[in-house]
Amino acid sequence: MNNNKGFNWFIPIIILVMVLFLVPGFLGDSNTKNIGENDFYKLVQSGKVGEVMVYRDTPKAEIFLNKAAKAEQKSAAKKDENPLSMLAMKPGPDYTLTYGDLRYFQERFNQINSEAPADKKATMEFGTSKSPFSELLFTALFWIAIMALFYFFLFRKMGGGGGPGGQIFSIGKSRAKLFDDKEKINVTFKDVAGLEGAKEEVQEVVDFLKNSEKYTKLGGKIPKGVLLVGPPGTGKTLLAKAVAGEAKVPFFSLSGSDFVEMFVGVGASRVRDLFAQAKAKSPAIIFIDEIDAIGRARGGKNFSGGNDERENTLNQLLTEMDGFGTDTNVIIMAATNRADILDKALLRAGRFDRSIYVDLPELHERRQIFDVHLQKIKLDPEVDRDFLAKQTPGFSGADIANLCNEAALIAARNSHEVVTKQDFLDAVDRIIGGLEKKNKAIKPSEKKRIAFHEAGHATVSWLTEHAAPLLKVTIVPRGRSLGAAWYLPEERQITTTEQMLDEMCSLLGGRAAEQVALGDYSTGAQNDLERAYKQANAMVTIYGLSEKVGHVSYYDSSGQNDYAFSKPYSEKTAEIIDDEIQRFVQSQYERAIQILTDNQDKLTALANKLLEKEVIFREDLEEIFGKRAWDPELTEKPVSNAEVLPATATDATNVEQQNETPQAEPKLEH
Structure with missing residues (x-):
């Protein structure tokens, strides 16, 4: 089995270092020469000897020249110097001498040394010679410690703890995690709720790997790439896990950022290594999550200049994907929520043949997702899962999982034996609106303004046919x-x-309610005004709903054109667009003023009820306004206070309000 660790170069390096520093002849300065007694006395007399080390237990002495003589000697014979002498543990002696009688040798040295110049006299030291074995052992231990530290800090730390691709000599290896017979994933298609269309597409891919003859006998070819596209939290990675659990073939999983490294050429090297491993284990699947990290469109938007390592990695990926043979049986799966910025060459047929859009779940799909996530929760039997699914439009699979978990936490915090419907209500309030702040001090005048502001939203939405029904x-x-x-x-x-x-x-x-009831308005409508402007701007520039501008759309769904420095229309058209946006907003504001003026008594009654109860539901509006004539489905089956599950929150009176209803803003239709 290929473990992807590569050849370990550290062991031969250790052996080479041990040979260099432990073999006799490399320990000290190899330029040491033997010298006779007469030549030694001449050196002493000329003042070139700095120190003489005499060993009592052996008739040998080591001669060390002084600095001046050593410099003169090095300049004269520099080309013959052994470069390994610089790596010695300590500077070796310049000469070695074998003497006869120690007493005579000492007396003769003292006599000649007295004749040397006063500033160049030599000194004689006595000692005992060291054992060659002990010196060898000390040197070995020293260098082993040095290499151990080198290995730990450079090899381990640099590679994030070692492992595949962790060492510096295998930094170009792929960091993909392999799932095969030894390491399986327990997620299957049964664990993926909803996503019927996407599951059908990927199930066909899995079936091709298992029963390729079923397709090839009819002349079909294996799809080379499958791209999963969709908003965050819709289950793209979960779907890939299910493929890994169902395919029963080697599955390589990694992120697009795993190709990115500070070293030049590493990304392309890892791509080559990844595909080499996959081909060796074919049939196999490669899954690259967040492929936009390396698949971003090339050129045009690169202002850094010079060589772009990310583009080199993308080029290598394009080459590897288009170089497959029909019998290779390697499929590339990738996931992203930024498909609009991917390079066109990556999306063409022959590379990513299939693009599967994983959208937000529909009503019946949300019901299935709730079934999956509520299995692990001790649930109150009275909780209606169909009701929860109906009250959560726009929720992704991740949002529903978070909702179920938050409800369980709230139930535990309140010491409930089971998770009740009210726990789900509180969980949605917590997720959408934020943590409740009952102790926040608000002036009575501000509280009154807030009540009229919210009552204005409720009144207008209740009295307009196509506005979302209030809960x-x-x-x-x-x-x-x-x-x-x-x-x-x-x-x-x-x-x-x-x-x-x-x-x-x-x-x-x-804002209209503040003006009608209080005569002025505050800064609390900032979020309302922002969303209204976006809606009007989309109507004019994206959807072509303005008669003056015409049936044109300036929106670029491909994301390839950059309008940051230029607009796709003239200055005259820009003025018309501004006028139309202003007309849409102003006309609807005046319409809201008219509706609230005609129903000012009901607006005041609703605001007073809000001040009294702080929280009101749909039934309270029905008591004041009556039932909505154009909404018979809701009026025939009223929802009680305990059953209300708020699905989306509109801005109240705060400049930094962020809880926007997804459906309230313009949503591009593809």
Whole structure:
């Protein structure tokens, strides 16, 4: 089995170092020469000897020249110097001498040394010679310690603890995690709720790897790449895990950022190594999560200049994907939520043949997702899963998982034996609106303004046909908002002009209520105004719903054109667009003013009820306004206070409110 560790160069390096430093002849200065007694006395007399080391237990002495003589000697014979002498543990003697009688040798040295110049006299030291074995052992231990530290700090630390691709000599190896017979994934398609269309596509890929003859006998070819595209949290990575659990073939999993490294050429090297491993184990699957990390479009937007390592990695990936043979049986799966920025060469047929869009779950898919996540929760039998699915439009699979977990935590915090429906209500309030702040001090005048603001939203949305039906209004501070209104947006694929105008009018109902009831308005409608502008801007520049601008769209769905420094229209058209946006917003604001003026008594009654109860539900609005004539489905089956599950929150009176209803903003239809 290929363990992907590569050849370990550290062991031969250790052996080479041990040979260099432990073999006799490399320990000290190899330039040491033997010298006779007469030549030694001449050196002493000329003042060139600095120190003489005499060993009592052996008739040998080591002569060390002084600095001046050593410098003169090195300049004269520099080309013959052994470069390994610089690596010696300590400087070796310049000469060695074998003497006869120690007493005579000492007397003769003292006599001649007295004749040397006063500033160049030599000194004589006495000692005992060291054992060659002990010196060898000390040197070996020293260098072993040095190499151990070198190995730990450079090899281990640099590679993040070692392992495949962790050592510096295998830094170009792929960091993909291999799942095969020894390391399996227990996730299967049964664990993936919803995503019927996406599962059908990837199941066919798995079936091709298992039963390739079924397709090849008819002349079909294996798809080389499958790209999973969709918003965050919709289950792209979970779907890939299910493929790994179902395929029963080697599955290589890694992230797009695993190719990125500070060293030049590493990304391309890892791509080559990854595909080499996959080909060796074919049939196999390679899954690259967040492929936009290396698959971003080349050229045009690269202002860094010079060589781009990411582009080199992408080029290598393109080459490897297009170089497969029909009998290789290696499939590339990738996931991203930024498909618009991917390079066109990566998306062409022959590389990523299939692009599977993993969208937000529909009603029946959310019901299936709830079934999966509620299996591990001790649930109250009265909790209706169909009701939860209906009240969570726009929720992704990750959002639903978070909702179930948050409900369980709230139930445990309240010491409940089971997770009740009210726990789910509180969980949604916590997720959408933020943590409730009952102790936040608010002036009575500000509280009154907040009540009229929220009552204005509720009134306008109740009295306009296409606005989202209201579920709950509160003036209790949550998170960064001082109040909020929850609606249940209709799940629709397209939106008409009347529907968008009614939603815009509902957004502006808060500020209009402040003007009608209090005579002025505050900064609390900042989020409402922002969302209304985005809606009007989308109507004019994206959806072509303005008669003056015409049936044109300036939106670039491909993401390839950059309008940061230029606009796709003239200055004259820009003025018309500004006028149309202003007309849409102003007309709906005046419409909201008219609606609230005609129903000012009901607006005041609703605001007073909000001040009294702080939280009101749909039934409270029915008591004041009556049932909505154009909404018979909701009026025939009213929802009690305990059953209300707020799905989306609208801005209250806070400049930094961030809880926006996904359906309230313009949503591009593809």
